[in-house]
Amino acid sequence: MKYKHLFGPVPSRRLGLSLGVDLVPYKTCTLNCVYCECGETTNLTTARIEYVPARSVIAELDDYLSTAPSLDYVTFSGSGEPTLNSALGSIADFIKNSYPRYRTCLLTNGTLFTDAAVRRAVSRIDMIVPSLDAAGEDAFKQINRPHKSISCAAVIDGLAALRSDYRGEIVLEIFIVPGINNQPAELALLKEATGRIKPDRIQIGTLDRPGTEDWVEAAGEKTMQKIACFLGEAELIGDFRPRRADTALHKAQSDQIIRTLQRRPCTIKDLQQALNLRPVEIQKQVNLLRKQGKIEAEKKSRGIFFRAK
Numbered sequence: 001m002k003y004k005h006l007f008g009p010v011p012s013r014r015l016g017l018s019l020g021v022d023l024v025p026y027k028t029c030t031l032n033c034v035y036c037e038c039g040e041t042t043n044l045t046t047a048r049i050e051y052v053p054a055r056s057v058i059a060e061l062d063d064y065l066s067t068a069p070s071l072d073y074v075t076f077s078g079s080g081e082p083t084l085n086s087a088l089g090s091i092a093d094f095i096k097n098s099y100p101r102y103r104t105c106l107l108t109n110g111t112l113f114t115d116a117a118v119r120r121a122v123s124r125i126d127m128i129v130p131s132l133d134a135a136g137e138d139a140f141k142q143i144n145r146p147h148k149s150i151s152c153a154a155v156i157d158g159l160a161a162l163r164s165d166y167r168g169e170i171v172l173e174i175f176i177v178p179g180i181n182n183q184p185a186e187l188a189l190l191k192e193a194t195g196r197i198k199p200d201r202i203q204i205g206t207l208d209r210p211g212t213e214d215w216v217e218a219a220g221e222k223t224m225q226k227i228a229c230f231l232g233e234a235e236l237i238g239d240f241r242p243r244r245a246d247t248a249l250h251k252a253q254s255d256q257i258i259r260t261l262q263r264r265p266c267t268i269k270d271l272q273q274a275l276n277l278r279p280v281e282i283q284k285q286v287n288l289l290r291k292q293g294k295i296e297a298e299k300k301s302r303g304i305f306f307r308a309k
């Protein structure tokens, strides 16, 4: 069976060997974060609908998991915000009912937990990794550029409600954007918010690959350590920890893309068809290769073409 909604398994720093499940089309999200490695959000929305049909995701999961693969997690993540898919709960429950030996994880921006239906949908997922990059409205708007109906205060209330309803592990992730949320006043607000949310663990990261916006820079290691300490023993993720498996995977993808572009100029869609990689992975690698000056872009009638320099 050719899979449209599953990807990997991917060796991941945090989750071990993780099978990805992508529940929304590229790139559907409630936020348009300045650091997003997948590029600009093209469908900024809060509408919860069955963006990809549950029955086809379940058929793929059934086909794959029935071979009893060795996995550490089945992870809902991918081309945008997974909780936007209204069938998330039934898909997560299918895994727990039919393949209970597999642990499940949700990577989410946490913006939709204000909705009790979303909190119910995720109740049987083993681990939830929500992000919260700011606790003040201005910083939230600058970093996460939310859909107009979303406020930072509501997101924090939703995460606190999740904590009181949900029995699994919550690992709160904070992405540091120097000049915005590394400032003392913003960090004090973040500390107050994490005190309300009470995650099991906090992880902080900073830029380690090009994001959507060129002006976003990485915070230095000392700054990250100080912030981790201030927030109460938060763990550092990103460049400050070894990530050999991730690096090898990204290098292999990047080499594949360069080799293809040396033969002929391609759009993202052409690369997707030629290499059978997800658009989100291709976009990440293309951003990186452009930043490194290895490829260039040219606008033509069929779209933006990339070629090797």
Ligand code: SF4
Pocket: 029, 030, 031, 032, 033, 035, 036, 037, 038, 041, 079, 080, 081, 109
């Ligand atoms: S980083 Fe996550 S939440 Fe932010 S725009 Fe990208 S997919 Fe959406």
